[in-house]
Amino acid sequence: MRVAMISMHTSPIAQPGSGDAGGMNVYVLSIATQLARKGVDVDIFTRATRPSQGEIVEIEPHLRVINIVAGPYEGLSKEELPTQLAAFSGGMVQFIKCNNLYYDLIHSHYWLSGQVGWLLRDLWGIPLIHTAHTLAAVKNAYRAADDSPESEARRICEQQLSDNADVLVVNTEDEKNELIAHYDANDCHISVITPGADTELFTPGTDRNTERSRRELGIPLHTKVVAFVGRLQKFKGPEVLIRATAELFKRDPQRNLRVVICGGASGETSNVQNYHDLARELGVEHRIRFLDARPPQELVAVYQAADIVAVPSYNESFGLVAMEAQATGTPVVAARVGGLPIAVDHDVTGLLIDGHGASQWADALAQLLDDDERRIHMGEQAVEHAAKFSWAASAQELLKVYEEATKIDMSECHGPRQAAGI
Structure with a gap:
């Protein structure tokens, strides 16, 4: 199986804990690593932020990070990234065409990546799995009183992904319920896969x-x-x-x-x-x-x-x-x-x-x-x-979702489903 993962706004090999790098970076790299160790070929596409890194970074067998040039390397905030969606999508298409690649499915992470995945899903005729990680409606509902709200534009884009992705992968039942409550998501399209932790690295101290x-x-x-x-x-x-x-x-x-x-x-x-x-x-x-x-x-x-x-x-x-x-x-x-x-x-x-x-x-x-x-x-x-939570177990569950997704008949008309709430 070959999987195109998309993490446009932040690289999985960026330093977590500052800027836009956090738990999602750890999630993407950890789950991709475990998939690769199960024999799945995974390419993670992200936006290039410095030229010295090169276009292709080999992480380990079956796992690569592909840096796509879309906009300036530095000085572009996450709020400005929507202006580069077309450039990033075009860069992915060009890379895949030039390298004569194919993929069995797309797995996008965060709403910006989801918008790219939605376009490429219909272009290539392969399933789109989407993981939101955070949702605008949920963040706005729980934000601190003096914190800035997420934009309505983001909420609309998330609604589109909820309506159009073939599978929505969430971390918990609570997150599944939030998707249904705030985005009218169809629970038949939602798979709950609990993340893990690196219990080999994070061990008890004497x-x-x-x-x-x-x-x-x-x-x-x-x-x-x-x-x-x-x-x-x-x-x-x-x-x-x-x-x-x-x-x-x-x-x-x-x-x-x-x-x-x-x-x-x-x-x-x-x-x-x-x-x-x-x-x-x-x-x-x-x-x-x-x-x-x-x-x-x-x-x-x-x-x-x-x-x-x-x-x-x-x-x-x-x-x-x-x-x-x-x-x-x-x-x-x-x-x-x-x-x-x-x-x-x-x-x-x-x-x-x-x-x-x-x-x-x-x-x-x-x-x-x-x-x-x-x-x-x-x-x-x-x-x-x-110890009950591991990335290997999470990857095994995700692989089952992937295998089911590849059985979807993509030859049927794949227009958007009912876009509730827009």
């Missing part, structure tokens, strides 16, 4: 690992540590943790606690300095350590150095950070939103919080920070919980 990790990160050895990992944008909620930290020290100025926030700016409205300023304004700047985004191989040390990982997002399609943290044996305190109730087993591997108030988050963090026995037991159970 006391020696924890000490080494803290020394490398410049964190005192004999202190409690709460970590946040992710892009520094309002939707991920880093300010929730900063305000909760201030509340903890307001209650107990002598509390022995350090907070690590690991990630970079994301989007035009994101500014890392704003989070530094907030910590200074609340009087906790000396209690919080800001770290730049780092590759997964280095994130292991951050997770192992932490006693708790906080995931205060306003929505998550799954919650990859929560799963990676648990795989290292670190319990998680997370918002009860999106797929996080699946990623975190409440009161077993961590705590789920309703809402984003500083007081309620301080309460939850204090519960685990002040109860060593409970927290350590949760960490042990977290490893067992994370």
